[in-house]
Amino acid sequence: MGGHNGGDEEASLPLFETEVSKGKLAYRVYAVTVLVGICSIWVYRSMNIPTAEEEGRWAWIGMFMAELWFGFYWIITLSLRWNVTLRYPFKDRLINRYGDKLPAVDVFVCTADPGIEPPTMVISTVLSVMSYNYPPDRLSIYLSDDGGSEFTFYALLEASHFSKHWIPFCKKFSVEPRSPAAYFAQNSNPKDTTVPKEWLDVKKLYEDMNCRIESVIEKGGTSKDIRDQHKGFLEWNSEVTKQDHQSIVQILIDGRNPDAVDDDGHQMPTLVYLAREKRPYCPHNFKAGSMNSLIRVSAEISNAPIILNVDCDMYSNNSDAIKEALCFFMDKERGHMISYVQYPQSYDNIANNDIYSNVRSAFNKIELSGMDGCDGAPYCGTGCFHRRESLCGVEFSRNYRGELNSLCNTMKDSSVHELEQGSKVLANCSYEKGTQWGKEMGLVYGCLSEDLITGLRIQCRGWKPVYYNPERKAFLGVAPNTLDLAFVQHKRWGQGMFQIFLSKYCPFIYARGKIKLGAQMGYCVYLLFAPNSVALLNYLIIPSICLLRSIPLFPEVSSLWFLPFAYVYAARNACSIAEALACGETLKAWWNSQRMWLFHRMTSYLFAFIDTITGQLGFSQMAFSITPKVVGNDVLKRYEEGTMEFGTSSVMLTIIATLSLLNLFGFAGGILKVVWGYGIAEGLAVQIGLCLVVVVINLPVYQALFLRDDNGRIPSSLEKQFVEFATVLILAVLSSLQQEVSGIRFVIDREECFSHNVEYAMDTVHFSFVVIKSEGAWHYSPDGVDLVVKGPSGEQIHDFRDKTSEKFQFVAQKNGLHRFCFTNKSPYHETIDFDVHEAHFTYHDEHAKDEHLKPLLEQIARIEEALYNIQFEQHWLEAQTDQQAIVNEGMSRRAIHKVLYQSAALTGAGVLQVYLLRRLFERKLGMSRV
Ligand SMILES: O=c1ccn([C@@H]2O[C@H](COP(=O)(O)OP(=O)(O)O[C@H]3O[C@H](CO)[C@@H](O)[C@H](O)[C@H]3O)[C@@H](O)[C@H]2O)c(=O)[nH]1
Numbered sequence: 001m002g003g004h005n006g007g008d009e010e011a012s013l014p015l016f017e018t019e020v021s022k023g024k025l026a027y028r029v030y031a032v033t034v035l036v037g038i039c040s041i042w043v044y045r046s047m048n049i050p051t052a053e054e055e056g057r058w059a060w061i062g063m064f065m066a067e068l069w070f071g072f073y074w075i076i077t078l079s080l081r082w083n084v085t086l087r088y089p090f091k092d093r094l095i096n097r098y099g100d101k102l103p104a105v106d107v108f109v110c111t112a113d114p115g116i117e118p119p120t121m122v123i124s125t126v127l128s129v130m131s132y133n134y135p136p137d138r139l140s141i142y143l144s145d146d147g148g149s150e151f152t153f154y155a156l157l158e159a160s161h162f163s164k165h166w167i168p169f170c171k172k173f174s175v176e177p178r179s180p181a182a183y184f185a186q187n188s189n190p191k192d193t194t195v196p197k198e199w200l201d202v203k204k205l206y207e208d209m210n211c212r213i214e215s216v217i218e219k220g221g222t223s224k225d226i227r228d229q230h231k232g233f234l235e236w237n238s239e240v241t242k243q244d245h246q247s248i249v250q251i252l253i254d255g256r257n258p259d260a261v262d263d264d265g266h267q268m269p270t271l272v273y274l275a276r277e278k279r280p281y282c283p284h285n286f287k288a289g290s291m292n293s294l295i296r297v298s299a300e301i302s303n304a305p306i307i308l309n310v311d312c313d314m315y316s317n318n319s320d321a322i323k324e325a326l327c328f329f330m331d332k333e334r335g336h337m338i339s340y341v342q343y344p345q346s347y348d349n350i351a352n353n354d355i356y357s358n359v360r361s362a363f364n365k366i367e368l369s370g371m372d373g374c375d376g377a378p379y380c381g382t383g384c385f386h387r388r389e390s391l392c393g394v395e396f397s398r399n400y401r402g403e404l405n406s407l408c409n410t411m412k413d414s415s416v417h418e419l420e421q422g423s424k425v426l427a428n429c430s431y432e433k434g435t436q437w438g439k440e441m442g443l444v445y446g447c448l449s450e451d452l453i454t455g456l457r458i459q460c461r462g463w464k465p466v467y468y469n470p471e472r473k474a475f476l477g478v479a480p481n482t483l484d485l486a487f488v489q490h491k492r493w494g495q496g497m498f499q500i501f502l503s504k505y506c507p508f509i510y511a512r513g514k515i516k517l518g519a520q521m522g523y524c525v526y527l528l529f530a531p532n533s534v535a536l537l538n539y540l541i542i543p544s545i546c547l548l549r550s551i552p553l554f555p556e557v558s559s560l561w562f563l564p565f566a567y568v569y570a571a572r573n574a575c576s577i578a579e580a581l582a583c584g585e586t587l588k589a590w591w592n593s594q595r596m597w598l599f600h601r602m603t604s605y606l607f608a609f610i611d612t613i614t615g616q617l618g619f620s621q622m623a624f625s626i627t628p629k630v631v632g633n634d635v636l637k638r639y640e641e642g643t644m645e646f647g648t649s650s651v652m653l654t655i656i657a658t659l660s661l662l663n664l665f666g667f668a669g670g671i672l673k674v675v676w677g678y679g680i681a682e683g684l685a686v687q688i689g690l691c692l693v694v695v696v697i698n699l700p701v702y703q704a705l706f707l708r709d710d711n712g713r714i715p716s717s718l719e720k721q722f723v724e725f726a727t728v729l730i731l732a733v734l735s736s737l738q739q740e741v742s743g744i745r746f747v748i749d750r751e752e753c754f755s756h757n758v759e760y761a762m763d764t765v766h767f768s769f770v771v772i773k774s775e776g777a778w779h780y781s782p783d784g785v786d787l788v789v790k791g792p793s794g795e796q797i798h799d800f801r802d803k804t805s806e807k808f809q810f811v812a813q814k815n816g817l818h819r820f821c822f823t824n825k826s827p828y829h830e831t832i833d834f835d836v837h838e839a840h841f842t843y844h845d846e847h848a849k850d851e852h853l854k855p856l857l858e859q860i861a862r863i864e865e866a867l868y869n870i871q872f873e874q875h876w877l878e879a880q881t882d883q884q885a886i887v888n889e890g891m892s893r894r895a896i897h898k899v900l901y902q903s904a905a906l907t908g909a910g911v912l913q914v915y916l917l918r919r920l921f922e923r924k925l926g927m928s929r930v
């Protein structure tokens with residue numbers, strides 16, 4: 001850069017700079033080596049898939065699918081780190097050049113529910129943006145209240161009074177942050193001891209205000225005294241409810257009014273309350289709908305060319321943030337192309353090593369900057385400055401100059417009443433009918449991630465976004481601090497993002513040729529979170545089950561093929577640890593993030609996947625579940641201690657616990673095999689290692705299941721439900737893989753005998769049969785049959801008379817051929833399902849003495865038993881369905897192998913079960929819906 005020795009030169013200096021981050025070459029080398037590793041894994045996998053006769057073919061295919069997917073997915077993630085760029089604005093240059101010609105800025109704050117977004121929190125955010133270091137005559141603040149609540153209105157009215165003290169106080173003492181709640185929480189005593197009085201006065205005013213607001217909410221309504229304070233309360237008659245009310249627009253402070261001054265006699269920013277019209281028959285499109293109303297209403301009142309939007313919990317943490325953002329928009333060279341400036345979403349309630357992994361520093365510090373490097377910084381819904389034109393759907397054109405400084409005073413001359421009346425119409429339900437709002441204009445409707453899709457569309461119109469991550473955080477919000485809340489949030493994100501991928505806006509199609517390939521890939525990294533979870537499930541389930549069944553899935557440790565697996569795993573993790581540490585995280589926080597990464601993929605994104613698919617098929621409707629911003633003291637205490645709050649969502653916990661237990665079983669089983677030299681331990685080493693990793697990551701789950709006794713543990717009522725579900729699930733999967741499943745279906749005329757060779761004496765022989773149907777079409781209920789079971793030397797073991805179904809087990813006294821003879825006494829042909837199964841435990845004799853192992857062995861035996869039960873139940877089910885089915889004329893006398901059919905049915909049943917439970921759970925969690 002040149003020197004600072006002339007006014008002209010100074011005037012031509014850029015207002016911001018872009019710098020490419022270091023370490024690009026190292027990353028690219030690393031990427032190539034990992035890619036080689038991934039390709040070797042693919043080669044190994046495809047070369048070694050067992051043939052149809054060998055065991056584990058399907059497991060191998062499942063693993064191969066997952067690995068193909070992960071490889072593809074990893075390739076698209078490369079885009080996020082290929083070209084990481086950092087931005088540096090020069091605020092001082094901006095002030096020198098445009099000090100008195102700064103453009104007007106409209107700030108939108110969205111709230112939706114006074115119950116889970118307390119009005120006192122909302123007004124703290126409002127106050128923080130009212131007191132920006134920015135000319136107040138060019139600043140207007142709009143609060144959109146989707147809750148249509150008079151409490152929120154009352155709180156905002158109180159805030160408008162308090163701001164007359166708060167704004168001058170902030171400016172006089174350079175207070176930071178300017179959210180009174182955050183400021184007083186951080187400073188319980190005056191910093192500057194020479195002015196204790198002023199400090200204490202403001203604090204008292206603030207506390208008194210909060211008390212008044214809280215007491216009104218507690219009483220459940222406003223008193224006449226309060227209602228008399230402002231005409232706006234007249235809008236709340238007895239018919240107004242959250243879902244059904246007219247538009248309400250109240251200008252609480254009119255910035256043009258010379259009497260609207262603060263304690264020091266300075267002008268105040270404009271402050272507007274908006275509750276757009278809500279009607280039960282009219283879709284309100286959640287936050288996107290509220291943003292679009294805000295765009296129109298603000299256009300009527302102040303029409304600033306720059307819009308900042310924040311969520312109600314995202315207070316401003318840097319009073320100069322507007323000026324920094326303007327550096328981008330007002331740069332001579334590139335400013336006119338810039339559509340929005342996105343700040344990262346950071347939080348002020350992060351405790352103790354970030355157990356719920358909300359900080360996401362690699363995402364904020366590296367990935368988003370990497371997207372920015374491809375000109376593809378996403379719009380994240382909050383903490384974002386927009387150019388009004390680009391947000392309203394205007395296409396970028398080469399001739400566009402977008403001079404912001406010429407538009408500084410846009411306020412109209414109309415009276416407050418006129419403005420209110422004029423803008424109410426714009427917030428009506430009917431206003432958007434037949435217009436392009438929600439399609440070509442404003443935020444896009446129909447998607448739970450309205451932000452991402454809107455940003456993508458703006459970029460496709462030729463605008464360039466900017467991502468700016470300053471040292472001092474510009475905005476701080478409330479992070480979800482229980483597992484339930486984190487789950488609600490990530491589920492919504494996962495669903496919204498996958499919706500985009502499946503829609504016409506899929507970046508690879510919609511954005512092709514419009515934005516860089518890197519940006520398309522970068523978007524898809526997030527849009528594919530949901531399907532990615534399905535691939536991960538393969539990796540969580542298959543290796544442990546195959547371990548239990550001694551099916552090796554990975555190369556032996558001594559084989560050369562082991563290297564690519566080990567390298568890819570180690571390199572990926574080393575890279576992610578290095579990133580976390582470089583971003584200033586602790587090792588513990590990194591470890592915690594691994595757990596949450598796993599949890600979200602086992603639950604939130606999996607459900608997001610299911611819901612998106614069912615949504616696409618038209619089975620379910622989407623709903624924006626707002627994340628509550630406050631939790632109980634008890635819960636808060638555990639959060640601060642860093643103890644995970646497992647909470648109440650049964651399905652989520654069930655799945656997490658099931659998969660954790662499955663891997664624990666797998667690991668324990670694998671170790672036993674090594675200890676006893678039973679099976680092929682060598683080939684199973686990688687699987688044992690994999691299970692161990694999952695087990696160690698999930699230690700808090702076992703703890704919450706079995707050891708903890710506080711309220712944040714997995715509730716004991718759930719425990720039983722979970723144990724049952726877990727068993728069924730594990731068994732279902734196991735049984736679908738069972739090779740010995742040997743249902744035989746045959747038609748019996750008079751007598752039919754089967755023999756089964758019992759290999760070892762003292763084995764337990766299980767068998768079952770179900771009479772499915774009789775030949776005659778008029779003959780509905782099947783008659784019973786007789787069954788005689790005989791041992792090898794002809795001795796009778798059992799004898800059943802006239803049974804339609806039976807299940808039994810006996811211990812074979814001798815090995816050799818056992819005979820099962822059925823007799824049909826009815827005049828009709830009958831169809832029978834018959835099943836024999838022999839349970840053999842070698843370790844019965846060898847290890848029976850070991851007291852510690854015994855319970856485990858019993859457990860295993862019980863699982864085996866339960867497995868058999870499932871099969872039996874299935875026969876039963878089938879039998880019942882088949883009774884109604886077609887006549888059995890064409891049915892062959894020979895056995896019909898049903899393994900495939902069975903596993904399909906079981907998988908289907910499993911999915912259905914998850915889906916149904918999920919529905920149940922949604923009701924239970926009581927998520928607030930608007
Ligand atoms: O019908 C609605 C629903 C929500 N909101 C507001 O939207 C904001 C975001 O909701 P929140 O429950 O806090 O969701 P988060 O998961 O924190 O939101 C992130 O993800 C959303 C998309 O899923 C984005 O819209 C948000 O800006 C982004 O902060 C809040 O201010 C709500 O008041 C509305 O105004 N109207």
Ligand SMILES: [Mn+2]
Pocket residue numbers: 311313477478627
């Ligand atoms: Mn939020």
